[in-house]
Amino acid sequence: KNEVEQSPQNLTAQEGEFITINCSYSVGISALHWLQQHPGGGIVSLFMLSSGKKKHGRLIATINIQEKHSSLHITASHPRDSAVYICAARPVNFGNEKLTFGTGTRLTIIP
Amino acid sequence: GAGVSQSPSNKVTEKGKDVELRCDPISGHTALYWYRQSLGQGLEFLIYFQGNSAPDKSGLPSDRFSAERTGGSVSTLTIQRTQQEDSAVYLCASSREYRETQYFGPGTRLLVL
Numbered sequence: 001k002n003e004v005e006q007s008p009q010n011l012t013a014q015e016g017e018f019i020t021i022n023c024s025y026s027v028g029i030s031a032l033h034w035l036q037q038h039p040g041g042g043i044v045s046l047f048m049l050s051s052g053k054k055k056h057g058r059l060i061a062t063i064n065i066q067e068k069h070s071s072l073h074i075t076a077s078h079p080r081d082s083a084v085y086i087c088a089a090r091p092v093n094f095g096n097e098k099l100t101f102g103t104g105t106r107l108t109i110i111p
Numbered sequence: 112g113a114g115v116s117q118s119p120s121n122k123v124t125e126k127g128k129d130v131e132l133r134c135d136p137i138s139g140h141t142a143l144y145w146y147r148q149s150l151g152q153g154l155e156f157l158i159y160f161q162g163n164s165a166p167d168k169s170g171l172p173s174d175r176f177s178a179e180r181t182g183g184s185v186s187t188l189t190i191q192r193t194q195q196e197d198s199a200v201y202l203c204a205s206s207r208e209y210r211e212t213q214y215f216g217p218g219t220r221l222l223v224l
Contacts, residue, residue, distance in 0.1 A: 031210070035215075097144070098159075099154075100156075103153045
């Protein structure tokens with residue numbers, strides 16, 4: 001069992017739909033990252049959170065430390081949101097920067 | 112301002128040759144990370160530099176891999192005696208301070224024939 005698991009692996013939705021991508025982890029963490037990888041390969045860091053909820057535009061990330069679960073939501077989805085979304089867990093012990101990555105969720109938004 | 116840059120963007124080499132990959136982080140960023148993304152695989156942490164501290168090399172897959180960061184800025188990842196399984200996209204990221212948001216470079220696509 002991977003330490004960081006994402007679901008679904010693939011998601012296709014119509015433009016305008018509300019999107020939820022899930023990330024579960026089995027290790028103690030100090031923070032959870034959400035990354036976006038565009039079709040061309042470029043990676044953008046979307047969120048880094050250790051508790052509660054963060055919002056940026058149409059994107060919302062939440063984390064439940066007790067349940068070891070995080071979600072990424074996209075409201076009013078648009079074709080330009082089509083990308084691979086990756087969560088990554090940062091270890092709890094200070095000085096250890098070895099992020100553990102999920103395998104990614106490939107999102108396709110159809111116009 | 113300028114983002115993280117990496118060179119070359121693509122590299123094709125023969126098995127057994129050494130390669131050097133370069134990363135120029137965002138100016139003033141103290142932390143620098145190297146990752147690898149193999150075809151069909153997820154991202155994999157390789158090494159981390161923070162200021163003048165000893166690097167975290169815990170992700171390097173073998174002793175054929177090494178990295179250095181000169182003057183707290185530019186970093187070079189060196190792969191000696193390349194193998195076909197080294198073929199991957201090598202990504203560099205930097206952050207302003209320890210454990211802050213990471214900014215990724217475009218990657219170097221390495222193909223070992």
